[in-house]
Amino acid sequence: MTASEGPDLRSLVSGSPTGRVAVRLAAAADARRVLAPAVAVFDHAGPVVVDTPEKVGHAAGPVVDLSDHMALPPLVNAHAHLDLTAVGAIVFNGNFAEWAGQVRARRATTPGAIAASVREGAARSVAGGTGFIGDIAGNFGLEAVEALRASAPSLGLEGVSYVEVFGIGTASERGVSFVQGLAGAAAANAHGIRLGVSPHAPYSCSDAVYAAAAALGLPVATHLSETTDEVRFVQDGSGRFADLLKSVGAWTPELRGWGMRPVERVHPLLRGTGAALVHLNDLSDADLARLVSDAGQDRACVPVYCPRASAYFHHPEHGQPPHRYRELLAAGLPVALGTDSAIVLGDAPTISVLDEMRLLWQRDRTDPMQLLAMATVHGARALGVPVERVLLPGPGRGASGLIRVQVSRAASARDTLQEVLRGASACRWLWAGSPKSPEARS
Ligand SMILES: [Zn+2]
Structure with a gap:
């Protein structure tokens, strides 16, 4: 991923004193839940957890603002x-x-x-x-x-x-x-x-x-x-x-x-x-x-x-x-x-x-x-x-990558998902999928 395409999270993670980076998002969704706003936390192996800001709590390490994006599983x-x-x-x-x-x-x-x-x-x-x-x-x-x-x-x-x-x-x-x-x-x-x-x-x-x-x-x-x-x-x-x-x-x-x-x-x-x-x-x-x-x-x-x-x-x-x-x-x-x-x-x-x-x-x-x-x-x-490979990550499970789609505004979770479906914005990788199973990450 080049700088023009968005933050290089792998570099940010490797430079983070805690080994973790948090990303603020307008929303995130998988087949089971839809959250807005959302925070995604990454370590060297990829996304660790995606949840509401309240559930994630204080994120130790750098915070990247992508609050005009929605994250989805691969x-x-x-x-x-x-x-x-x-x-x-x-x-x-x-x-x-x-x-x-x-x-x-x-x-x-x-x-x-x-x-x-x-x-x-x-x-x-x-x-x-x-x-x-x-x-x-x-x-x-x-x-x-x-x-x-x-x-x-x-x-x-x-x-x-x-x-x-x-x-x-x-x-x-x-x-x-x-x-x-x-x-x-x-x-x-x-x-x-x-x-x-x-x-x-x-x-x-x-x-x-x-x-x-x-x-x-x-x-x-x-x-x-x-x-x-x-x-x-x-x-x-x-x-x-x-x-x-x-x-x-x-x-x-x-x-x-x-x-x-x-x-x-x-x-x-x-x-x-x-x-x-x-x-x-x-x-x-x-x-x-x-x-x-x-x-x-x-x-x-x-x-x-x-x-x-x-x-x-x-x-x-x-x-x-x-x-x-x-x-x-x-x-x-x-x-x-x-x-x-x-x-x-x-x-x-x-x-x-x-x-x-x-x-x-x-x-x-x-x-x-x-x-x-x-x-x-x-x-x-x-x-x-x-x-699990195509669900948002949480304790003990998760996708090895996440994609993101630009959305125009902070709105309810379901409205944001509808905006993704109404629009034509290209999706990009927030963290490019790597061929690793969740088991191999732990
Ligand atoms: Zn065919």
Whole structure:
């Protein structure tokens, strides 16, 4: 952090006679509490406590005044495609299969280009306050896993890199054997990035690929119920995705559909794995009931909603109802937020779920505390990150970093959080996340 970006707290801490520095803030919030005003105390390892001035009491050591800022825990982006960061803008013309063809034609394919795209995406994510990410390592992308592992530690980024698998029709067996060999192809955990697996979607993966992915014991993510074309293909094997499979030679005569909806087909195959189910744009009442039947279970699947991606792809389609994330939340499911690829983010300079929170606040007036939960503790559930890592620090627990957003005035805590969601101010790091667990700090 340079001087122009704010105080260099690490230097202040190391120069402090008490080894501590206090920061006065307009407010601070996590998924469980919202405080205004607030004081954050730091030592050499990061934030020690964030609470009201009364609770913190006299802070021994230097005091920094940032009373025009609100502090938040590091954000969790539960679904990104960092290896598509360099693809650039593509106009969506209403045909998803055609759009995906353009992405395939333009995506990075050499290890050097993949690494550069992942690195750029990781840097733009951290610049947007992301501490934890669920990244799709696209197209059997072991290179993208290595690229994220190479760039994440110096940025203080942690998370899961889900290796994306395709395999349906003539390609099903190849997909299954790739999945079965995955655990031997890369370390399960290195440099703060866990290995995961992502069967791409119901129109590109067979039941056998899903079952093999679920059996691995690695984190799982899949795109699910994203488009009406997908719903049609799973139902009766027809439509644009059937045409696409025929055009790439993957189609077989057995692909006549499952006679059911995507959630009905895939959810039983992934049940009990804690899989991230991404998009869920098109949910029937029965789909919703099926997902909700998991609520409260230890390894429940986690819905991941990418609001800007859904809007980019013109969801809701043809007079369909809006996304049903609020019903999923109300039923007790920990809906998390994702950004999807940078292709859908327009000219946003950073890759951040703060912008997804802002969209939902401005469009739906979703409860700000609910939005904060989606962007932190629910995302942590999706990625298998201990929730303490994305809560304000207190006795015996806490995030290893904090972000800050400028606010214009001292106000009530909830008003200040609303101001963050109304506005467009960039977030910055108050203390950049370092890949240390709270346990390692004590
Ligand atoms: Zn995606």
